[in-house]
Amino acid sequence: MVDPATVLVPTLGRPREDDALAYALETFPNANVRLLAIVTPLDARMSEGSVLERAxxxxxxxxxxxxxxLAVVDESAGDRVEIDSTEGQPGTVVPKYATDHDVDHVVMYGHDTRSSGLVARFLGRGVATTVIERTSQPVTILQ
Incomplete structure (x- = not known):
């Protein structure tokens, strides 16, 4: 496998996303990392809160x-990391961003890749599963 030039690490404000960033920085030491802060729409199932805030x-x-x-993970990695932000559903935003910005690899934390059965039917498909299915680049999901 050829080392990627650009790695995307999407963030949604969930626990353990620092692990995904640390993994990307350690595993791909020569890659530029794009840390993408995703803001989900207020009417989305994953809304960050019930209080309406300006976009x-x-x-x-x-x-x-x-x-x-980024500061928690490694301040010295700042020269390799670019922070960007966008609004939308993560399952749609991540694949589009990866394609539009010439990303070679996606690394994210996801606890939903093993969900199945009754729970999956009630909660719907998880973000990690959707990203894997819709992204043409390799995706690493940390559990």
Missing amino acids: DERTAEARERAARL
């Missing part, structure tokens, strides 16, 4: 969350 405020908060994540 620009939510986007700024997502970018700050990504910057804090």
